Amino acid sequence: MSTPARSQATFDAARVRADFPILGRTARGKRLAYLDSAASTQKPTRVIDAINAFYRESNANVHRGVYELSEKSTELYDQARGRIARLINAPDKRECIFVRNTTEALNLVANSWGRENLSAGDAIVLTTLEHHSNIVPWQLVAQQTGAQLRYVDIDDDGRLRMDQYQQILKEEAVKVVAVTHVSNTLGTITPLKEITRLAHDAGAIVVADAAQSVPHMQVDVQDLGIDFMAFSGHKMVGPMGIGVMWGRRDLLEAMPPYQGGGSMIREVHLDHSTWADLPEKFEAGTPSVADAVGLAAAADYLSELGFEQIRQHEIQLTNYALGQLKEIPGIRLFGPDGEDRAGVVSFLLDGAHPHDIASILDGEGVAVRAGHHCAQPLMRRLDVTATARASFYVYNTEEDVDQLVHSIEAVNSIFGSGAR
Numbered sequence: 571m572s573t574p575a576r577s578q579a580t581f582d583a584a585r586v587r588a589d590f591p592i593l594g595r596t597a598r599g600k601r602l603a604y605l606d607s608a609a610s611t612q613k614p615t616r617v618i619d620a621i622n623a624f625y626r627e628s629n630a631n632v633h634r635g636v637y638e639l640s641e642k643s644t645e646l647y648d649q650a651r652g653r654i655a656r657l658i659n660a661p662d663k664r665e666c667i668f669v670r671n672t673t674e675a676l677n678l679v680a681n682s683w684g685r686e687n688l689s690a691g692d693a694i695v696l697t698t699l700e701h702h703s704n705i706v707p708w709q710l711v712a713q714q715t716g717a718q719l720r721y722v723d724i725d726d727d728g729r730l731r732m733d734q735y736q737q738i739l740k741e742e743a744v745k746v747v748a749v750t751h752v753s754n755t756l757g758t759i760t761p762l763k764e765i766t767r768l769a770h771d772a773g774a775i776v777v778a779d780a781a782q783s784v785p786h787m788q789v790d791v792q793d794l795g796i797d798f799m800a801f802s803g804h805k806m807v808g809p810m811g812i813g814v815m816w817g818r819r820d821l822l823e824a825m826p827p828y829q830g831g832g833s834m835i836r837e838v839h840l841d842h843s844t845w846a847d848l849p850e851k852f853e854a855g856t857p858s859v860a861d862a863v864g865l866a867a868a869a870d871y872l873s874e875l876g877f878e879q880i881r882q883h884e885i886q887l888t889n890y891a892l893g894q895l896k897e898i899p900g901i902r903l904f905g906p907d908g909e910d911r912a913g914v915v916s917f918l919l920d921g922a923h924p925h926d927i928a929s930i931l932d933g934e935g936v937a938v939r940a941g942h943h944c945a946q947p948l949m950r951r952l953d954v955t956a957t958a959r960a961s962f963y964v965y966n967t968e969e970d971v972d973q974l975v976h977s978i979e980a981v982n983s984i985f986g987s988g989a990r
């Protein structure tokens with residue numbers, strides 16, 4: 571098949587790529603085309619250096635010391651929280667709780683808010699698009715409280731069935747709607763602002779899984795109107811081991827702690843304790859200070875690239891990829907076509923298992939994911955057991971896409987409709 575002309579570049583991804591040292595290496599002896607950023611992103615020198623500098627120059631435990639290094643470490647940790655609050659336009663940085671990742675953030679909300687506010691007869695609304703991280707914590711809290719789980723389905727293009735959502739809101743005593751902002755499998759961008767407006771009209775709160783949106787677009791918690799939001803540092807060029815749970819201050823203040831231990835208390839007596847103010851109430855134990863510093867550097871890096879430019883770059887690259895992939899005989903592409911799609915492309919090839927596809931692509935230096943993408947209910951809804959998935963980010967170029975397409979054509983000539 572012929573390769574379409576390269577589109578006009580508005581974003582210098584080749585220059586961005588040069589900021590990421592790991593992308594200079596080869597994979598299986600070939601140029602590395604890293605197309606698994608939905609799972610975890612690579613890190614720019616700036617983030618690596620920020621973490622390195624913290625350990626070289628400022629390392630000490632926070633809050634507890636009265637000496638210079640501890641003051642420095644505490645100041646950096648506090649500044650990092652402020653930079654995260656600015657990133658998502660949180661009205662108050664104390665609403666940003668540092669956790670390990672999106673999974674921990676969602677467990678925190680489900681356990682702390684859920685156990686306090688849910689009881690038998692209440693409904694928890696989820697969608698078939700959700701990652702297991704936004705399903706299993708709610709299943710656990712439903713078992714403990716007697717609340718019911720209700721799921722909003724998708725249509726055949728992978729968009730949420732808003733008609734069904736409205737019906738559920740009408741029929742059930744919905745207390746919480748927990749929904750992904752962007753599907754990690756189909757790339758669907760859900761209408762979160764509208765979902766929130768409808769939930770609030772029905773008296774429910776909204777918990778947004780923003781693991782795949784905060785890294786890729788400007789996310790403004792006040793504009794969206796949501797109540798809680800979860801995201802991970804490692805999916806936004808930051809380090810592994812740090813994430814954020816943002817929540818509305820009035821809700822956070824009314825919630826019980828999630829974990830007990832050091833730092834989260836005001837007073838401890840033999841038979842009871844009282845709690846520290848926000849954010850410490852939800853940050854038991856020694857925090858991951860170097861990772862918070864690295865995450866703040868990541869937030870600055872992305873903000874300087876500009877979220878509008880990042881989004882445009884990803885739209886352009888996704889369209890470039892879809893345009894070529896559609897031409898491959900026997901390919902099945904998943905997810906909506908249009909502006910409400912992020913840079914995630916799940917696909918299947920006739921006659922080839924996704925794991926075989928990923929392993930042949932690996933031999934060509936192309937890193938993609940194959941499997942259920944921690945979304946087994948979605949796989950069942952699509953009537954597949956697994957897909958192969960390529961996902962794009964700031965450092966991906968049309969050269970990466972070309973490498974992907976040529977490698978898939980090679981797979982197809984071995985297994986698929988292209989086989990002779």
Ligand SMILES: Cc1ncc(COP(=O)(O)O)c(C=O)c1O
Nearest residue numbers: 671672673701703754779781802
């Ligand atoms: C939409 C979505 N939610 C939640 C998660 C879980 O993120 P983490 O493993 O960082 O907790 C992921 C990770 O793939 C995701 O894509």
